[in-house]
Amino acid sequence: MSEYFTCEEIATRYKVKTLTVWDWIRRKKLSAIKIGRDYRIRQEDIDAFEKGRKTA
Template identity: 35%
Template sequence: MQQDWYSADEVAERLGLHVRTVRGYVRDGRLAAVRIGKQYRIAREDLEAFVGRPAPSTIQESTTRQRVVEVSSAVEISAVDRRTVDRISTLLTSANAHQRAGDDRLRIQAIYDEERAHLKVVVFGSLITSANVFEMIEAILDDGNAAESDS
């Protein structure tokens, strides 16, 4: 059976103490350790007995990483009329309120400059959910272009 051994520095890091404090505990006999060369080595079992529970792990050992990819994008649409802006903002509001299962929460802001007929939509969220929003905007714009060409 392989036994885990820690240096005084590693124990100090795990316990959030200064290394001199750990060495003091070893010299006082409060923390069992073996001297190897010029260093103390503390067995995992001795550290757990000293702490009174399983040895705390280091940040690297205890941190589980989960990848999160988020997008912040601005969509700028020029030469857009008020009716199309209303359709886009209504669609985005309802889509954000009634998301599909598995969709991440989005933050969406729409700013319309009526004088310039310019709409800016800012989207913050996951890649897939943001892409779905862009597809919805494109569908409305394509529908508006088709209606204009029919007229």
């Protein structure tokens, strides 16, 4: 079973504002599942997000 994170948790992890995480989701840079008014992000989607931004 996948672990899910909130936008606030992701923002804390990357030291950005929650609005930045929402922008990543809106721009489809980070995949998320919308539950009601909130988003949840799977660990697999975080891994893909990081892999897509790796520089070397």
